[in-house]
Amino acid sequence: MILGIETSCDDTCAAVVSEAGIVRSNVIASQGLLHQRYGGVVPEIAAREHLAVIGPVIDDALERAGAELADIDVIAATSGPGLIGALLIGLSTAKALAAARQLPMVAVDHLHAHVVASALGERPIEPPFVALVASGGHTFLARVERFEEHQTLGRTLDDAAGEAFDKGARLLGLPYPGGPEIDRLASEGDSEAFAFPRSAPGEGLDFSFSGLKTALLYAVRDLGEARTAERRADLAASYQRAIVEALLARLESAVIRERVTRVAIGGGVGANRELRSGIEALGDRLGVEVWIPGFSLCTDNAAMIAGAARFQPRLEYPSYLGLDAYARAA
């Protein structure tokens, strides 16, 4: 069994996954509310909190899996990209645990773990497939030929989709994190009420969300405070529709261009209800099979880290003792 540890942003996560990819436990200690009053993740506060809970979170993951440390064969941890101070908590704990038990260790790339999250569970996806990963920190399309690696087809040129949700929510006076708030409010609004721009210029598979954010800013300014408050649900619905359609349009182009028959999503924005139903509809329309992981496998989690570790080289003791974290994608 594989113990996975993930601390790249503001969630402290540990999970136990079998070699066959069955999730035995998936513990996520979210710091969301801690950062609410700052309107975003404060790296130093995130790192302080990770350190305070990493021990109990690992214990919880083992207990929920009905496992002892002695049952663990491999330890996997996210080594990047992410907040360096946060990453180093999970990675240092994982390295020390692995070293003291003389276990092999796998350093997992956070983005790759999102891409292959659908390889987990009773109905694992099979390559080749195209994956759309969208979260607060990253938004990109990838092609997977083999689980060991992925090829990036396109990425956001400015904000990530989740960032667009957070910034939009802020303009609408909604609390952080913005994604769930807009999702909830949008269900009461008219998504056709406002015409917001959809996508980046050009024929490629890149995304751009900064124009959309600016369009919302102007709409809110033109309406004024009182009218904005009145029409908040319509604004949220129209704004969400624009983000989702931008994501779906590029995903559709990728599926057609890459001639794949399987599609997966990953990342926190994958929890958005409109995106989930949109991808199901896209699958039906194009005749491709769709993998939409459960919420707890879309948002940052350690099960995807342990799952991805199955396809990565195992570093034997003591070769990983000097392993370091990296902040940016290579």
Place this chain on the structure above:
Amino acid sequence: MNLLGIDTATATRAAVLRGDGQAFDRPASQAESGPHRDHAAKLLPAIASRLAEAGLDYGDIDAIAVGIGPGGFTGLRIGLATAIGLARAHGAELRPVSSLAALAAEGEGALRLPLIDARRGELFGALYEDGIQRWEAFAAAPDALVSRVQTELGEEARRLVAVGDGSLRFREDLESAGLAVAAPGSMSHAVSALALCRLAVSVEPVSPEALIPLYVREPDAIATR
């Protein structure tokens, strides 16, 4: 009882104090001064070396004496997270020790002012007399520290010896105000992981969630609401 001592408040430090009293440490070198951003790469290799020198396995460690700073936040957390992982692996105890107390514990002088470079032109420090802490850990600019020493210690200040990388960094400021700084080549400027082990003997073990760095400073964050 076999003790492993680790400290990442300044340079990477690791030592083993075996149950039979034998100590295994590597003396600090001049090369260890300056910014320390390589704890992740250096700490576990240093621990593995000390254990090998002591002829011990990870499972032979009964307690981990871990320096809780103050110092660079990220570096300290690498040390503490490493200690948490090591302790969890075989059920060793976690015993937190102030890195300033370790600096004050060894070397000449009864009245000691351990100082750790806090960046931004400030020092982390505390005052110890014969191993007893007289001042709470603080962060202060050198001039503020000097005036506090003069106001609160008066004549006593002449007995005081400042140690640590912070005292070297601001040596001129301290010495021109009449404070003694240990000689630049002195071993007493480096936090000794062995001193941590010795101090830890009388420290109560804590749970991993109670193992918190001595931050002294609040995080930089601005509330938006």
